Amino acid sequence: MCGVDTKMAQTKALILVGGYGTRLRPLTLSRPKPLVEFANKPMILHQIEALVTVGVREVILAVSYRAEQMEKEMSDEAKKLGVQLVFSHESEPLGTAGPLALAKHLLANEQNQPFFVLNSDIICEYPFKDLIAFHKSHGREGTIVVTKVEEPSKYGVVMYDEDTGRIESFIEKPQEFVSNKINAGIYILNPSVLDRIKLEPTSIEKEVFPFMAQDGQLYAFNLKGFWMDVGQPKDFLTGMCMYLTSLKTRSPTLLYSADGVVGNVLVDPTATIGEGCKIGPNVTIGPNVTVEDGACLRRCTILAGATVKSHTWLDSCIIGWRSVVGCWVRMENTTVLGEDVIVKDELYINGGQVLPHKSISTSVPDPQIIM
């Protein structure tokens, strides 16, 4: 057992953090995407914590943008978790495979230990332990996690042998139903895979995996439980609902309960909630948030330091850091407020995406970006 632990300690992980996170704007105009709090925790921390629990001690973050802010903010967390963060800077975007080639010197090892690769937007119950076991069991070059989705035609689907897990082919955006399993963006790969990747912008999904599948070197691991790519606001909220549901079964004590709370609600202990509010289902309230009397919040994420004033009604919103939402405001339909936005009293915002530091004083009845 001790030997296994030593070997596990040498397992590394690479997280594809990537670029500007444009899909999650306006939030990512203020903070790099991995640092945006999902369920009151930076998105990337969910992944790092899960990696640490299976003994990963070194995580390589493949970044091309705002690395300094991330290094600064993550170093304390990393120390706490006893994990070493290594930043691999891309001077130009290298796609999903290129960063592996860039970090080749960090990933390759004499023991031929496999390493994890994760897309940073993925939220699920990370199955790293079972994934290693499965990967070791088939002994081939790579394993990718697959997940079942309702609308596979939006993604590339994975065709594989249900019994052995051996992947036969990938089909991009199938017009007719062929499979409902898609690439979940989580892999475990042997260092030998690095020989298949050149140091240039390359897509691992299109330019590496299909060839590995042809060679019979790629296996599929079926993910249990929920999965969501939370890289854009709509999915961020859907993912939050899934995460809170999963939290309810895994560790229900973390959820908040009080008068007027409906369903799964996560509230930071430093937040204050007024009287006569109706909170939930599926609401996350961050540190130092103030929710005044008589507010009604459903399917929302309220980020740190924000204020929601009295009698306001919010559904499917993300409220940016230190934003202030006035009294008798109604916001819905994936309205996203950037950092430090002020919404005046009595306004109606329907699907508004508001850039940081704006003050809104007229209603936005139809979805719109407010510069």
Add this chain to the structure above:
Amino acid sequence: MLKAVILIGGPSKGTRFRPLSLDVPKPLFPVAGLPVVQHHIDACYRLGQQRNSIPEDDCKSNVSKYCVAEVLLLGYYGDDELADFLLTATQSYPSLRIRYLREPDALGTAGGLYHFRDTILAPLSNNDGSESKQVQAFFVMNGDVCADFPLNEMLDMHFNNNSPQSQHQQKQPVLITVMATETTRQQSVHYGCMVVDKETNIIQHYVEKPSTFVSNTVNCGVYLCSPRLFDTIADIHLEMSNSNGNGIQQHTSSNKNNINQQQQQKPTEERVASAMVMWMEQDVLRRLAGESGSGCSSGGDGGSRIKKDAVCGGVALAATTRNWWSQLKTAGAAIYANRHYLALRQQRQRLLQRKSIDLPLPSPVKCRLATADPNGGYSTIGNVYVHPSAQVHPTALLGPNVSVGEGACIDQGVRIKESIVLQDAVIGQHSLVMHSIIGRRAKVGAWCRVEGSAACSDPNPNVAYAKMTPQLPLFNALDGRLNPSITILGCGVNVESEVVLLNSIVLPYKTLTRSYKNEIIL
């Protein structure tokens, strides 16, 4: 002694006021806490009160002796529809005699007057029965006019021109004084346009809704008439019964192309059959205009079947005012009128408080109209009227320009602005209501948002003399969508919690379980 006739029309009128006119006659729709026509009655009542209160030597006007003794509502609603109102109005204004005169048929504005000419001119006996007073003049007020009625000014102009001195100056007697207002060049063509002599105030030319610009001065639909006006109407009546319909046809066709015609013309046959349908505007004023003999050209009016050489025995004057004036044609206009009537009541109350002496209460209707209510405890902004029987939670915030009707219930944390909440309506906690009318017994759940467009047809505040836009159609001609309007919940509508309702009109007794935007919900 004066009388006032208020023309209230009948059930077939006021269709543009739907769905609010579906369950209550439009003249009884409450604006600023009073039925629309009660503002007319109130103005007549206050006229008497003011004039009584002016000390004799203080009074520069020689007409201080005039006050309204009787108010006659004239229309073709069923008697039962107005019974309750007449009862409460009579109790509220004990010094006024208030009666309803029901037309046998829709007779037109002048036709109805003519039909009841004897009643209108009948002298009223004093309380002690000693001496009966003759009618010196009578007001005729269109029931859907909302205004700061300048009745004093009209009286002064009417009687000063009718005084013996002015007769000596070889002036013709005044048959009618028309309340007039200035409007913009563009908007004027939607009204009755008058060319008025600046010196004498005599109306030289009158045309109803011209297709081209005639004058900025328009008819407000409020008149002060001398009893002798009935002689003129009798002449017109005779002429119309004698004419065989040719002229009438021309007469109607002159307005045919105007879509927003104010009065629906009856088919020719019907007009001839009843032969009594006469309009103040097209028939009477048009004839009187230019009667001063001041040489104004009347030849241009080719469609006119009435010969201008007929002697009318008097002139028509225009009393032009800058007071607020509007018409209550559409439901949206109710919000606008509500705002102004509230402001007027507030002004009057302030005036009262300042004088705070032996002046009688200008309006006998008690209302809570204040910036902060000491008893209710709830907060207000600007002018707010809350019926004493309505319940408003202390955490609610009302105003500006809100009227809350009898028995209505406003729950905790509710916000209402620029709206009318009718009798027995219920607004659930934390809901917001703005630019809307909440119908009788309508129920709005918790955390709802009932919102109309901010007064889209309101006068442009940056244009002098601009009036409400009367011709705004319900639907956009380009894409067929509903034009932005106020939101209206009909009687008994039920809006479930957390629903948003934007620019929508909901017909009575609907239950809304989801949100609606820019829709009419049948």
